[in-house]
Amino acid sequence: MNLPSCWSCQYTYSYKQAxxxxxxxxxxxSCGEKQYQSKRSKxxxxxxFLMAFIPLFIVRTFTAISFPAxxxxxxxxxxxxxxxxxFCYRFTEEQKSYF
Ligand SMILES: [Zn+2]
Numbered sequence: 454m455n456l457p458s459c460w461s462c463q464y465t466y467s468y469k470q471a472x473x474x475x476x477x478x479x480x481x482x483s484c485g486e487k488q489y490q491s492k493r494s495k496x497x498x499x500x501x502f503l504m505a506f507i508p509l510f511i512v513r514t515f516t517a518i519s520f521p522a523x524x525x526x527x528x529x530x531x532x533x534x535x536x537x538x539x540f541c542y543r544f545t546e547e548q549k550s551y552f
Contacts, residue, residue: 454540457494461486461546471539488544497541505530 457474458465464483466474473479479488509530513523 457542491543491545494543
């Protein structure tokens with residue numbers, strides 16, 4: 454997995470710059486063009502979340518894990534996933550709707 458780059462000038466984002474894209478729409482720090490998440494990027498998102506949370510639901514269903522421990526695991530997973538997300542971003546020039 455690589456950090457994303459600008460669709461216009463190929464400027465490669467730093468980890469911190471890419472991480473900010475999780476919470477806000479961004480412009481390229483180099484050329485100022487608006488960046489949108491590509492379809493592929495959103496698909497990666499979904500996959501990462503599924504891979505992280507399906508095992509959690511299985512654990513919850515088949516073991517006698519206590520509820521606070523379950524919530525703890527969930528928070529931990531969320532934390533780990535949010536650190537991986539910047540690596541799956543791919544930017545495109547147009548805003549495409551999710552559906
Ligand atoms: Zn750029």
